Amino acid sequence: MTTLRIRDAARYLGVSDDTVRRLVDAGTLPRSEDAAGRTVVEGRDLAAHVRGRDAGLDDPSGVRSSARNRFVGIVTDLVVEGVVAQVELQAGPNRVVSLMTAEAVRDLGLEVGSVAVASVKATMVTVEVPDQPERAR
16 A cells, blocks of 8 residues: 655645645545654545546637547747747646647647647557655655
């Protein structure tokens, strides 16, 4: 069973330590103690909390899509070099970088500050774990 210290849970949620403490104090996240007496939360409880949270910004595209991995965010950087462009999107705690044609950037009217949706569809996704499983620290 994976347990996480408050600071690690906060890092995974993209929030402050105080926010996680408030979730614990409110009973939203069950708490326990590790062998050293430090407050920890179980990884499965944190996962259930994340799945139950609001998914973030509403998708403004109005498009129905088979791509289930959609990240709504703000364009934070845009580099166009010749026919290729690199677009960086900040979607909550997630940073998504996409390479596309300069023509696509122009057609979409993308600029820093634009609201955009990154859609990801892949036939294979690789999941990795650290060599040493994280332990409550």
